[in-house]
Amino acid sequence: MSLPSMQPLGYDQSYSFHTPTSKASGEYTQHRFNPYTDNGGTIIGITGEDFVVLAGDTRHTSGYNINSRTEKKVYRLGEDNSLVLATVGFGADSKDVAETMMRAVNDFKFNHNLKNMTVSAAAQYLSTVLYGNRFFPKYANCILAGLDKDGKARLYSYDSVGSYSKEGESRASAGSASSLIVPFLDNQVEFKNQFVPSSKGQEERPVVPLDPVTVVKLVKDAFTSATERHIEVGDGLQIITVTKDGVSEEIIDLKKD
Amino acid sequence: MFRNNYDNDSVTFSPQGRIFQVEYALEAIKQGSVAVGLVSKTHAVLVALKRNAEELGSYQKKIIGIDTHLGVALAGLAPDARVLSNFMRQQSMSSRLLYNRPVPISRVVNAIADKAQVNTQHYGRRPYGVGLLVAGVDETGPHLWEFQPSGMVLEYKGAAIGARSQSARTYLERAFEEFVDSSREELVLHGLKALRDSLAQDKELTTANTTVSVVGIGENFKLYDGDEVGEWLEKLGNVQSSRGGRTGEEAAESMDTSE
Amino acid sequence: MNHFPEAWGRPRNDVYGAYDASHLQSSMPNQHTQSPIVTGTSVVALKFNGGVVIAADNLASYGSLARFTDIERLKQVGTHTVVGAGGDISDMQYLHEKLLDPLIIKEEYQNDGHHLRASHIYRYLSRVLYQRRCKFNPLWNTLLVAGWDEGKSFLASADLLGTTFAAPALATGFGAHLAVPLLRRVCPDEAAVENITREQAIAAVEECMKVLFYRDARSLNKYSLAIITGEGVESVGEGAAKEKVTIEWKKDVELQNQSWKFAEGIRGYGAQVV
Numbered sequence: 001m002s003l004p005s006m007q008p009l010g011y012d013q014s015y016s017f018h019t020p021t022s023k024a025s026g027e028y029t030q031h032r033f034n035p036y037t038d039n040g041g042t043i044i045g046i047t048g049e050d051f052v053v054l055a056g057d058t059r060h061t062s063g064y065n066i067n068s069r070t071e072k073k074v075y076r077l078g079e080d081n082s083l084v085l086a087t088v089g090f091g092a093d094s095k096d097v098a099e100t101m102m103r104a105v106n107d108f109k110f111n112h113n114l115k116n117m118t119v120s121a122a123a124q125y126l127s128t129v130l131y132g133n134r135f136f137p138k139y140a141n142c143i144l145a146g147l148d149k150d151g152k153a154r155l156y157s158y159d160s161v162g163s164y165s166k167e168g169e170s171r172a173s174a175g176s177a178s179s180l181i182v183p184f185l186d187n188q189v190e191f192k193n194q195f196v197p198s199s200k201g202q203e204e205r206p207v208v209p210l211d212p213v214t215v216v217k218l219v220k221d222a223f224t225s226a227t228e229r230h231i232e233v234g235d236g237l238q239i240i241t242v243t244k245d246g247v248s249e250e251i252i253d254l255k256k257d
Numbered sequence: 258m259f260r261n262n263y264d265n266d267s268v269t270f271s272p273q274g275r276i277f278q279v280e281y282a283l284e285a286i287k288q289g290s291v292a293v294g295l296v297s298k299t300h301a302v303l304v305a306l307k308r309n310a311e312e313l314g315s316y317q318k319k320i321i322g323i324d325t326h327l328g329v330a331l332a333g334l335a336p337d338a339r340v341l342s343n344f345m346r347q348q349s350m351s352s353r354l355l356y357n358r359p360v361p362i363s364r365v366v367n368a369i370a371d372k373a374q375v376n377t378q379h380y381g382r383r384p385y386g387v388g389l390l391v392a393g394v395d396e397t398g399p400h401l402w403e404f405q406p407s408g409m410v411l412e413y414k415g416a417a418i419g420a421r422s423q424s425a426r427t428y429l430e431r432a433f434e435e436f437v438d439s440s441r442e443e444l445v446l447h448g449l450k451a452l453r454d455s456l457a458q459d460k461e462l463t464t465a466n467t468t469v470s471v472v473g474i475g476e477n478f479k480l481y482d483g484d485e486v487g488e489w490l491e492k493l494g495n496v497q498s499s500r501g502g503r504t505g506e507e508a509a510e511s512m513d514t515s516e
Numbered sequence: 517m518n519h520f521p522e523a524w525g526r527p528r529n530d531v532y533g534a535y536d537a538s539h540l541q542s543s544m545p546n547q548h549t550q551s552p553i554v555t556g557t558s559v560v561a562l563k564f565n566g567g568v569v570i571a572a573d574n575l576a577s578y579g580s581l582a583r584f585t586d587i588e589r590l591k592q593v594g595t596h597t598v599v600g601a602g603g604d605i606s607d608m609q610y611l612h613e614k615l616l617d618p619l620i621i622k623e624e625y626q627n628d629g630h631h632l633r634a635s636h637i638y639r640y641l642s643r644v645l646y647q648r649r650c651k652f653n654p655l656w657n658t659l660l661v662a663g664w665d666e667g668k669s670f671l672a673s674a675d676l677l678g679t680t681f682a683a684p685a686l687a688t689g690f691g692a693h694l695a696v697p698l699l700r701r702v703c704p705d706e707a708a709v710e711n712i713t714r715e716q717a718i719a720a721v722e723e724c725m726k727v728l729f730y731r732d733a734r735s736l737n738k739y740s741l742a743i744i745t746g747e748g749v750e751s752v753g754e755g756a757a758k759e760k761v762t763i764e765w766k767k768d769v770e771l772q773n774q775s776w777k778f779a780e781g782i783r784g785y786g787a788q789v790v
Contacts, residue, residue, distance in 0.1 A: 033654055035650070035652065062692075067681045068681040090679075091680065092679045096646065096678075
């Protein structure tokens with residue numbers, strides 16, 4: 001029995017993920033349970049030489065509804081290490097991936113005489129977890145970051161089936177407003193399309209590592225701009241900064257409209 | 258030569274109502290070096306004496322962290338303890354995953370008790386050859402449990418297992434009334450005093466052979482090993498058994514109370 | 517009496533003809549739930565200083581038919597928690613009767629001073645819902661879990677996909693559109709909770725139930741309301757955590773002071789011409 005009119009509101013009308021009811025064959029309309037949704041939001045990660053900043057907005061949406069203004073997207077993978085994971089996409093999958101990683105890091109610690117997982121090991125493990133769900137993917141876009149054994153900042157970003165670069169990246173962004181933010185980071189972190197003023201556009205501006213104050217400023221600017229232009233971004237901004245002295249969290253307000 | 262007909266397996270009672278395999282397992286605990294545990298209103302402490310099989314070898318591991326709120330000290334077969342502690346870790350993790358709750362100490366202890374009991378009732382199985390002291394903190398406060406291979410578990414204010422543990426127990430029995438209101442530091446020192454009392458004549462507590470762990474309300478499980486133990490031994494002062502005439506006031510003090 | 521127990525109690529073939537079993541062997545494979553059948557609509561909840569109030573009406577709809585008008589969609593689970601369910605009623609009943617009731621019984625049988633509180637039950641339900649969606653066999657519900665936990669009021673939501681979130685004002689289904697904006701006016705954020713009294717919270721939720729009845733065609737003017745209040749937890753020391761949680765129920769509440777004046781102004785429906 002299927003009564004289309006009984007479909008509860010809110011499940012098939014997620015506008016950014018709308019899938020029309022498909023005609024399976026002939027005259028019957030096949031109703032199918034859609035196991036995914038998009039809960040909006042955006043995350044950013046930027047590295048300096050010996051620090052890394054991961055940030056995400058705290059809005060959680062379903063279609064045009066704001067479910068919550070205070071759902072965090074950036075997770076620490078343990079209390080005594082530098083590993084930080086940000087996930088965005090389908091909220092349930094995102095939280096599940098984060099929990100899986102926290103569990104793995106904790107297991108590793110107790111199985112290796114209280115030694116913490118390195119950031120490169122965690123990076124490979126996350127890829128394995130995501131690829132392990134290749135045929136029923138976790139709709140979670142991840143950015144993983146931390147300090148390696150030399151205290152150098154490392155940052156990795158993933159697609160939903162686990163592909164990533166072992167070399168790591170200097171910055172990344174994922175989620176609904178990432179297309180707005182990536183070009184901004186290209187310009188402000190990697191100095192793309194910036195030239196030495198006296199060279200008349202011939203000599204590219206040399207890339208130098210950024211300091212933490214600048215990076216946090218960039219993150220705040222990126223999110224205030226994204227909040228203006230994207231309806232799924234806003235409410236609050238969670239910024240986690242990892243340095244050799246530890247991990248600190250800051251939460252600031254974004255526009256709530 | 259005398260031969261015991263009732264100890265070939267762990268499922269047969271002797272006519273006296275004993276299960277010898279289980280009793281032998283309890284003997285295995287006494288082969289292990291001593292471990293002491295004690296609780297106050299706010300903390301649970303484990304201290305243990307590590308042995309090295311030979312000069313060139315490393316010291317065995319006596320205290321195993323299970324989770325941020327829970328750890329165990331072992332006496333007996335270390336491999337059996339590893340199996341049990343891995344199981345406890347699984348229980349702890351699934352409690353966190355499924356209920357968002359650190360596993361209650363009594364629950365995880367009863368879970369390993371059930372595992373141990375099964376071994377005493379199935380033909381072809383061997384009881385665990387290890388005793389555990391489980392120290393942890395949950396919503397009902399700090400706890401110390403003793404686990405035995407028979408499947409028996411009991412909660413204690415202070416407990417000691419392993420070789421020469423009777424001497425440590427004697428100390429605990431004499432001092433346990435002070436434990437409840439002890440501070441973190443006082444509690445560890447009580448533990449170390451109990452531990453030191455179980456030492457043989459020519460032995461002393463060192464940073465190499467002593468291991469200490471503390472867990473408290475709002476305080477994660479912390480293991481002190483190697484050099485970290487130094488600060489505790491300094492606070493303890495005398496590192497030799499206070500039973501049987503040592504120099505110093507410590508010894509003098511203990512002379513008039515010792516049996 | 518014949519020899520086949522499976523035939524006992526069945527209408528006799530020689531009298532009524534053989535049982536037509538054609539519908540039992542379907543040429544189609546087994547299907548999981550693809551849509552809910554008998555459904556409940558919104559659940560509405562709001563935190564206040566010292567507790568939470570949660571409400572849901574007593575209607576179970578079968579499509580557009582108001583099928584049952586005495587269904588209780590709020591249920592107490594343990595001593596600290598009330599779970600409110602929207603969506604499929606049979607899935608809700610399964611959740612309570614087959615999962616939560618045995619869970620609480622097992623927990624209480626241990627008799628060791630530990631109890632499952634709101635956040636524990638919420639995590640459990642979230643995991644169940646998420647695991648079922650991963651098996652492509654969802655429990656078609658949106659749940660609100662309201663309760664008292666660790667000296668604070670607790671309110672969070674979980675749905676058939678395993679999506680979870682918490683906020684000081686929540687509503688499921690139609691309520692997410694109609695009630696949440698009204699509740700957020702009273703309680704924009706967590707900080708506002710401490711300035712909301714129990715009476716204000718109840719009034720706000722009752723107002724929401726009324727607005728929902730005006731506009732949600734699958735709602736009823738009779739509802740249940742649960743008020744969970746707690747008194748702070750003393751720091752854990754000797755023995756068990758001490759907190760006093762009381763759950764007050766108001767059942768079969770009828771909507772009061774309805775005004776249908778606004779209906780006069782509605783044009784475009786029904787028989788009126790101008």
